[in-house]
Amino acid sequence: MPTRVLLLGFGAIGRQLTGLLQPEVSSGRWALQAVVRDVAAHQSRGSLGVELHGSDGWGELVREADLVVECAGVSAARDLGPDVIAVGRDLVLTSVGALAYPDTRAKLLQGPGRLHVTPGAIGGFDLLGAAGEADGLDAVRIRTRKMAASLVQPWMAVDEADALRALQPGDEAVTVFSGGPADAIAKFPGNVNVAVALAWATRGRGDSATALERSLERVQVELVADPDAELSSHDIEASGPAGRFQMRFESAPSTENPRTSGLTAISLAHTLRRVAKSAPV
Structure with a gap:
């Protein structure tokens, strides 16, 4: 059974990430789903093989996922991230700025799910x-x-x-x-x-x-x-x-959006592969 990876958001970062993860997807090891606000709009751009879902019932998708990846911005990370952690799912956080808010920080770090932070466009x-x-x-x-x-x-x-x-x-x-x-x-x-x-x-x-x-x-x-x-x-x-x-x-x-760093998705793919090896899936 493939590892079920749920993306929260499918914009520039999510689309570039999907391309980077093709070795895992094409081999059948991983299956990608994404929660988006407007399914039709994303389908018109091409789903890239990702199974798209609207925001209704997203909580059930989280519970069924093996790993959840946030790539929808700080506001979405603050709104959705704590619920992922609360139901015990591992969350890979792209919009790390959400941790700057004390209330969100407390919820993201209290478990039972585990938080994994991506370095984004910097290293060292x-x-x-x-x-x-x-x-x-x-x-x-x-x-x-x-x-x-x-x-x-x-x-x-x-x-x-x-x-x-x-x-x-x-x-x-x-x-x-x-x-x-x-x-x-x-x-x-x-x-x-x-x-x-x-x-x-x-x-x-x-x-x-x-x-x-x-x-x-x-x-x-x-x-x-x-x-x-x-x-x-x-x-x-x-x-x-x-x-x-x-x-x-x-x-x-990014090739998807010049206002976004291409390294963000590259860093996210690297983090996700590392997390997938240790996650209890």
């Missing part, structure tokens, strides 16, 4: 995680640069949004946010999941919820609108008793 978590567990980090910072137009948000004043859209190559880059991951994810939910993932990776030992709360206070985030940016980039700096570390990641856009 083996080294940073080890340093964090050894209390070897005092400061952690991430600076993310993206194309200016991709950072326009509905809450922005008209003149602020227009100024970002008007930036042209050669213009000076503009820092649109500086602060902690929780505030960053509230203002830019689709752009700084990596900052919360970094806090998760460097949280250290102890109760996960408490450790993550401390780590979210330590990590500093800078989000820059760069009119010369062709690729999204993430610069990480970490320092403490374990040493000083600098890492830079530049990710190509």
Whole structure:
């Protein structure tokens, strides 16, 4: 019997993920299903062999699944993720920014289901995680640069949004946010999941919820609108008793949506394969 993998969402990330998982699907080892808001709209784009379901009765689909993968955004992760955990299913979380909200964080970490966090468009978590567990980090910072137009948000004043859209190559880059991951994810939910993932990776030992709360206070985030940016980039700096570390990641856009990093689905596929080997299916 194939491993039943349920996707919550089937947008750019879900569609790219489906392509990456074709070896498992074509061999019959895995069967993919997806919960979407509008089945007809997704079918018109092509289901890619994924069995599509509307949101009605999604809870039963979760209970029947062996693994559940969230790839629908921070809001959906907050609404649906806790219910997956509550019925004892493993949840692979893509929209890691959901962990920045205390109420959601508590529900996602309380079990009985297990939470698996994807690193997204950045890496180096083996080294940073080890340093964090050894209390070897005092400061952690991430600076993310993206194309200016991709950072326009509905809450922005008209003149602020227009100024970002008007930036042209050669213009000076503009820092649109500086602060902690929780505030960053509230203002830019689709752009700084990596900052919360970094806090998760460097949280250290102890109760996960408490450790993550401390780590979210330590990590500093800078989000820059760069009119010369062709690729999204993430610069990480970490320092403490374990040493000083600098890492830079530049990710190509998704083939499904240029506003989404292609590395997100790649990272998700890697995480899902690792989780599937240890899951009680």
